[in-house]
Amino acid sequence: MLRSILAAVLAVSLAGAAAAQEHADHSTPQPPRQKWSFAGPFGKYDRAQIQRGFQVYKEVCSTCHGLNLLSFRHLSGLGYSDAQVTQIASDWLFKVQDGPNDQGEMFERAARPADRFPQPWPNENAARVRYNAVPPDMSVIAKARTYERGLPWFIIDIFTQFQEQGVDYITALMTGYEDKPPAGVTLPQGLMYNKYFPGGAIAMPSPLTDGRVTYSDGSPQTVAQYSKDVSAFLMWAAEPHMETRKRIGFQVMVFLIIFAGLMYFTKKRVWSAVH
Amino acid sequence: MSGHETYQPQNAFMKWMERRLPIAGLIYSSFIVYPTPRNLNYWWTFGGILTFMLAVQIVTGIVLAMHYTPHVDFAFNSVELIMRDVNYGWLLRYVHANGAAMFFLAAYIHMFRGMYYGSYKEPREILWILGVILLLLMIATGFMGYVLPWGQMSFWAATVITNLFSAIPGVGEAIVTWLWGGYAVGNPTLQRFYSLHYLLPFVIAGVVVLHIWALHVVGQNNPTGIDPKSERDTVSFTPYATIKDAFMLVCFCIVYAWFVFYMPNYLGHADNYIPANPAVTPMHIVPEWYYLPFYAILRAIPNKLMGVAALGASIAILAFLPWLDTSRVRSANYRPLYKQVFWIFVAVCIGLGWLGAKPAEGGYVIAARILTFYYFFHFLVILPVLGWVERTKPLPNSISESILTPARSGSGTGTVT
Known part of the structure; x- marks a missing residue:
């Protein structure tokens, strides 16, 4: 038994799955490149956009997808005040399991800023029964999804700092649903067709429709806009310190380049004695 | 040029110290007056860079270990906690994770330099073999470190690599079970990998000491591959080699910082941001x-x-x-x-x-x-x-002839004695 599992693991991992992926890749189109305010060395999150994205998450995604690596207090990074964060937490659709209380009983209460986002379902099996699959947690999903760039792009990306594959993919996925799968593709029972999903068969029905979320800032209430906004929010959720990172990065770069210049001239001076 | 003179303690305390533990003298003779060939090019600066990388990995690793939890249920989340809630935790983790890649980059350049200039030849065989041992230790350490975040790639890399031992006829299966501490990659595996990942860098540090010791016995090779014959062929380690090493180290840090601050996940795999799941095999398992x-x-x-x-x-x-x-x-x-x-x-x-x-x-x-x-x-x-x-x-x-001949024409035979 063990032997056969191990053999299967190796066989699958080393050859089979790789080959399957290769076939899936050929039929899956590359997500279109989007423009992101946070791309590049000086990129910053667009606070209005990530707040809209959070609204989309709250009103659409959060019924199935958890955000369990984040606490409500983290939302201050979106630009919300402490009072707003407290309000969002206490109004949250799901309550927090707490306890035991003095009577030794578990109880439910409204969330507080210090709480993690509550799970939308009690356990994975329950989710599978309810949704036909386990909806992945969204905390780091913008970094957990990608697509293959291929030669020579993966080398060029080092210099252009392109690393928005994850958000491009999520945006594409939101808009990649098609009513009928292409000829030759048969969908398993209960699955949808999405051309950007590897393999094409996805358990999640198209989550967004035009006008589903009401924006207060006058942004277009379209699937295209929702998709971009929620992707930007998920990038923030996955990488909340990105702005600090890039800001410090610039300071470090300036320092290192000046330092390298000084070292170069010092080196020249020192060596001039022996040359 | 300072030549090979020995350390002369100046004040009373250093004189007292030097008679009991001549560590200042050791540093002086190894890193100050130590003669290094005067024709070393920038490919010779990667030894210093590697020492720096080892120090960076150990320092960041020790701090990360203060926040990390080596348990299958908590490892992934504790890494994310470091990324989100520990002050500059994201910096520590990205410096450490990209540091591993930079460490290997420097090691490979260092090795290729040794191959190009024949630095492994007599009398540097032991020096070279110690380097191969260091490479092996680095491979083991890096692999076990990669398992610690307990993402999908961590888990499946651990599964694939430990399974390699099952190929050994007869005892293979038993060895794999012994490595795992169970019948599958699980919590005992993660905990022992954590323990060893903490231990091995200090073993590496020990072998680095031997590597440098062996280097200082036989002396550095150089681009001509011929031995220094006189004082004219060498310069003292400080300031000549130190300033050159330091300049290149700063340049190397620019590349390193580029990845840490601007592309911290470029060298990693997206699947490792998915928590380990023994029931789902990733489509590609790539180290x-x-x-x-x-x-x-x-x-x-x-x-x-x-x-x-x-x-x-x-x-x-x-x-x-x-x-x-x-x-x-x-x-x-x-x-x-x-x-x-x-x-x-x-x-x-x-x-x-x-x-x-x-x-x-x-x-x-x-x-x-x-x-x-x-x-x-x-x-x-x-x-x-x-x-x-x-x-x-x-x-x-001679080395000095190889440098000076093109400039001074006609000095055909060795004028250096």
């Missing part, structure tokens, strides 16, 4: 880039045992390089054929690395087999034969 050439060799061979043997041999063969290369001329600068063979070998290693990231199917497998064959052919046939048949260029009489 980190620095293992890809070895991974390609492993997969190129259809028989599992032979694949594992080839993987082991591809590293072990490096230890025999001093005897496989039969040429008595060290530097490729005076070996026209070897120079070409060297660059072909570099290309083959890069090619194997590219193939290691590709699925093991169709043309990729054929290409990987050809390159794997060439990898061993290079060591086992080309290098021994080349040493006998190659007509090498005449060597300069």
Whole structure:
């Protein structure tokens, strides 16, 4: 038994799955490149956009997808005040399991800023029964999804700092649903067709429709806009310190380049004695 | 030039100290007046860079260990806690994770430099073998570190690599169970990997001491590959080598910082942001880039045992390089054929690395087999034969002549004594 599992693991991992992926890749189109305010060395999150994205998450995604690596207090990074964060937490659709209380009983209460986002379902099996699959947690999903760039792009990306594959993919996925799968593709029972999903068969029905979320800032209430906004929010959720990172990065770069210049001239001076 | 004079303590305390523990004298003779060939180029600065990288990894690793939880239920979340809630935790983690990649980058450049200039030849065999041991230790340490975040790639890399031992006839299965501490990769595996990942860097540090010791016994090689013959051939370590090393280290840090601050996840794999799930096999199981050439060799061979043997041999063969290369001329600068063979070998290693990231199917497998064959052919046939048949260029009489001759024409014979 063990032997056969191990053999299967190796066989699958080393050859089979790789080959399957290769076939899936050929039929899956590359997500279109989007423009992101946070791309590049000086990129910053667009606070209005990530707040809209959070609204989309709250009103659409959060019924199935958890955000369990984040606490409500983290939302201050979106630009919300402490009072707003407290309000969002206490109004949250799901309550927090707490306890035991003095009577030794578990109880439910409204969330507080210090709480993690509550799970939308009690356990994975329950989710599978309810949704036909386990909806992945969204905390780091913008970094957990990608697509293959291929030669020579993966080398060029080092210099252009392109690393928005994850958000491009999520945006594409939101808009990649098609009513009928292409000829030759048969969908398993209960699955949808999405051309950007590897393999094409996805358990999640198209989550967004035009006008589903009401924006207060006058942004277009379209699937295209929702998709971009929620992707930007998920990038923030996955990488909340990105702005600090890039800001410090610039300071470090300036320092290192000046330092390298000084070292170069010092080196020249020192060596001039022996040359 | 300061020459080889010994340390003369100036004040009373240092005099008292020097009679009891001559550590100041050791530092003085090893890193201040230590003679280094005056013609060393920038490829010789990677030893210092590697020492720096080891220090960076140990320091960041110790702090990360204060926040990390080695348990299958908490490991992934504790890493994310470091990323989100620990002050500058994201910086520590990205410096550490990208530091591993930079460590290997520097190590590979260091090794290729040794190969190009024949730095493994008599009397530097032990120095070279210690380097191969360091590479092995780095591979083990890096692999176990990669398992710690307990993402999908962590888990499946651990599964695939530990399973390699099951290829050993007879005792293979028992060894794998022993490595795992159970019947599958699980919590005992994670905990022992954590323990060893903390231990091995200090073993590396110990072997680095031996490596530097051996270096200081035999002296550094240099681009001409001939030994220094007089004081004119050398300069003192400080300030000449130190300033050169420091300049290159800063340049190296620019590349390092580029990844840490701007592309921190570029060298990693997206799947490792998915928590480990034994029930779901990732579509591609790919190691980190620095293992890809070895991974390609492993997969190129259809028989599992032979694949594992080839993987082991591809590293072990490096230890025999001093005897496989039969040429008595060290530097490729005076070996026209070897120079070409060297660059072909570099290309083959890069090619194997590219193939290691590709699925093991169709043309990729054929290409990987050809390159794997060439990898061993290079060591086992080309290098021994080349040493006998190659007509090498005449060597300069001394290091200083090799530098000064082009400038001062007509000083044909060695004027340095």
